[in-house]
Amino acid sequence: MLTINLFNGLVYGALLIVMSSGLALIYGLRRVVNFAHGALYMLGAYIGFSVAQYSNFWVALVAAPAAMAVVGVLLDRYGFRLLQDREPLNVMLVTFGLLLILEDLVVFIWGKSNYSLFTPELLAFPVNLFGNEVPAYRIGVIVVGAVVALGLTLWLRYSRMGLFVRAASTDPVTTSMQGVNTDALSAGVVGLGSALAGLAGVVAAPFLSLSPHMSSDVLIDSFVVVVIGGLGSLAGAFIAALLLGMMQAIGAVYLPEVSVLLPFIFMIAILIWKPSGLAGSRT
Amino acid sequence: MTLVRTGALSLLALAGGAAIMLLTPSSSLLGMFTQAVIYAIFALGVGVLLKQNGLVSFGHALYFGAAGYGMGIILSLDWMPAEWAMLVVLVAIGVLAFLIGLVIVRVPGIAFGMLTLAIGQMVYLLATRARGMTGGADGMSVNWPATLFGVQQSVLLKPAILFMVAWTVLVLVTFVLLWILRTRFGAITEAIRDNEERARFIGITTTVPRAAVYALSAVVTGIAGLMSTLNTGFVSPENLHWSVSAITLLMVVVGGFKTALGPIVGAIVYFLFKDLLGDYATHSMAIFGAALIAVIVFSPDGIVGAVQRLRKRGSLQGGRRHASGH
Numbered sequence: 001m002l003t004i005n006l007f008n009g010l011v012y013g014a015l016l017i018v019m020s021s022g023l024a025l026i027y028g029l030r031r032v033v034n035f036a037h038g039a040l041y042m043l044g045a046y047i048g049f050s051v052a053q054y055s056n057f058w059v060a061l062v063a064a065p066a067a068m069a070v071v072g073v074l075l076d077r078y079g080f081r082l083l084q085d086r087e088p089l090n091v092m093l094v095t096f097g098l099l100l101i102l103e104d105l106v107v108f109i110w111g112k113s114n115y116s117l118f119t120p121e122l123l124a125f126p127v128n129l130f131g132n133e134v135p136a137y138r139i140g141v142i143v144v145g146a147v148v149a150l151g152l153t154l155w156l157r158y159s160r161m162g163l164f165v166r167a168a169s170t171d172p173v174t175t176s177m178q179g180v181n182t183d184a185l186s187a188g189v190v191g192l193g194s195a196l197a198g199l200a201g202v203v204a205a206p207f208l209s210l211s212p213h214m215s216s217d218v219l220i221d222s223f224v225v226v227v228i229g230g231l232g233s234l235a236g237a238f239i240a241a242l243l244l245g246m247m248q249a250i251g252a253v254y255l256p257e258v259s260v261l262l263p264f265i266f267m268i269a270i271l272i273w274k275p276s277g278l279a280g281s282r283t
Numbered sequence: 284m285t286l287v288r289t290g291a292l293s294l295l296a297l298a299g300g301a302a303i304m305l306l307t308p309s310s311s312l313l314g315m316f317t318q319a320v321i322y323a324i325f326a327l328g329v330g331v332l333l334k335q336n337g338l339v340s341f342g343h344a345l346y347f348g349a350a351g352y353g354m355g356i357i358l359s360l361d362w363m364p365a366e367w368a369m370l371v372v373l374v375a376i377g378v379l380a381f382l383i384g385l386v387i388v389r390v391p392g393i394a395f396g397m398l399t400l401a402i403g404q405m406v407y408l409l410a411t412r413a414r415g416m417t418g419g420a421d422g423m424s425v426n427w428p429a430t431l432f433g434v435q436q437s438v439l440l441k442p443a444i445l446f447m448v449a450w451t452v453l454v455l456v457t458f459v460l461l462w463i464l465r466t467r468f469g470a471i472t473e474a475i476r477d478n479e480e481r482a483r484f485i486g487i488t489t490t491v492p493r494a495a496v497y498a499l500s501a502v503v504t505g506i507a508g509l510m511s512t513l514n515t516g517f518v519s520p521e522n523l524h525w526s527v528s529a530i531t532l533l534m535v536v537v538g539g540f541k542t543a544l545g546p547i548v549g550a551i552v553y554f555l556f557k558d559l560l561g562d563y564a565t566h567s568m569a570i571f572g573a574a575l576i577a578v579i580v581f582s583p584d585g586i587v588g589a590v591q592r593l594r595k596r597g598s599l600q601g602g603r604r605h606a607s608g609h
Contacts, residue, residue: 096341101573220525223400231393267398271390275390
């Protein structure tokens with residue numbers, strides 16, 4: 001019972017890693033809390049669902065993030081870049097307006113009914129894990145989370161573009177004076193972050209059902225993750241995502257009555273202790 | 284604006300409300316006005332937080348719904364008369380919000396918004412899953428007594444009377460808020476909002492006043508919540524849902540948060556607009572989302588700000604014309 005719950009906690013934690021690393025990347029570079037991130041996640045899931053209807057899951061796994069990357073680049077070019085001198089609060093409210101529009105768009109195109117995406121055949125078999133039967137697909141979700149975490153870390157640490165991203169996150173003005181095209185860089189990073197939201201949506205679709213309400217739950221959990229982790233910190237977000245997933249899983253076993261409250265109690269405890277989050281130093 | 288002038292304007296506003304009540308022909312229209320007035324109080328609560336603290340709350344539905352639930356629970360347990368219960372509920376909301384505020388106003392402004400959303404949604408989930416008295420996802424009815432403040436319930440719930448009660452509460456809340464913001468407390472919170480570090484340097488403790496503003500805004504929102512349950516006789520988790528907070532925030536921003544009256548304008552515009560939309564109301568959220576973006580891009584200080592700018596420009600041009608005439 002406990003192992004299977006811990007396993008499910010790890011699965012949800014992996015999903016949160018994919019979601020919140022996108023949020024953290026966008027915040028790091030643009031200083032924008034993207035409320036539309038949840039809508040991009042939902043849009044990714046629905047587009048994945050429709051693509052999978054006509055072809056298969058694997059095409060959807062590529063197509064939905066690609067579509068969201070395009071949306072992200074446009075969002076940066078015609079949204080964040082034009083609003084970059086505005087107060088962060090204003091930009092946050094703009095993304096919030098965007099969330100309302102995109103949620104309505106999803107209802108307009110796909111209707112209000114719930115859908116679910118079938119698990120791809122390649123991964124539709126049970127695996128024996130410590131005496132428990134678990135779906136192979138869920139192991140796949142954990143792998144995706146691990147690959148995203150590792151990939152982003154290596155990219156930021158060892159690639160030239162990663163260096164630029166780190167530089168621009170610390171000081172965009174000086175970075176652009178050194179000859180880095182920060183506008184193009186931002187468009188790329190917001191595109192990447194949005195693609196990650198789309199990826200999270202497709203990956204979640206076979207085990208969480210598709211509904212017009214799917215965005216708010218995951219968005220709120222991702223917010224908790226990036227706040228606990230420290231805004232804009234990727235490593236903090238990874239740790240917080242795993243902790244949150246585990247906490248919900250363990251809570252479901254021992255404290256089923258209050259398991260929905262645990263993440264928030266945890267968050268408040270962390271913030272009393274450290275207002276800027278686990279890995280946060282910047283404000 | 285001096286206190287006397289504010290008081291005179293309040294009396295004028297009360298008379299205006301009476302005129303609206305007498306001149307509105309249909310009771311369904313009055314019902315809509317009542318709802319608009321209740322949300323105007325709610326928006327005042329969210330607006331005062333944004334104006335005095337510079338903080339955006341995405342979770343004030345928490346206090347809106349909590350007032351209803353508190354009232355419903357106390358009345359069904361028959362602990363005390365409804366009049367006292369209202370006071371107890373508001374005091375409890377104020378204390379609770381102050382304690383929450385002490386924790387969450389310390390985080391950077393942007394994280395604050397995310398936290399209020401998370402806390403609000405936590406309570407929403409708790410209310411949907413609760414069993415027993417509060418009725419879980421189905422909600423609970425609030426059994427108001429037969430007489431409230433010596434007025435028969437049948438009289439009180441007449442659309443015209445209820446509108447006038449809500450309107451009076453709105454005017455009173457606005458008056459009290461304007462008065463509080465004119466005191467030293469208002470000046471201190473503005474100083475902290477503009478530059479917390481400097482405020483600390485001149486010897487102001489910064490966390491407590493900000494938590495107090497948060498509590499004040501929660502109490503105002505709680506008043507709106509009480510009025511809403513009086514209006515509907517019902518409270519459900521829907522009152523706590525984050526979309527309620529979102530709609531109210533939209534009213535505040537569209538109306539303009541830099542002035543005290545902007546949120547009221549926003550709430551009235553919202554309800555008139557929603558009524559005009561009629562058949563397109565299924566897509567109201569998308570339309571309001573687009574309106575929100577448009578307002579922020581073109582007039583960040585909302586409708587009231589835009590009107591003020593137009594008036595200023597108008598008077599400047601008038602002055603110039605006058606000068607060139609000489």
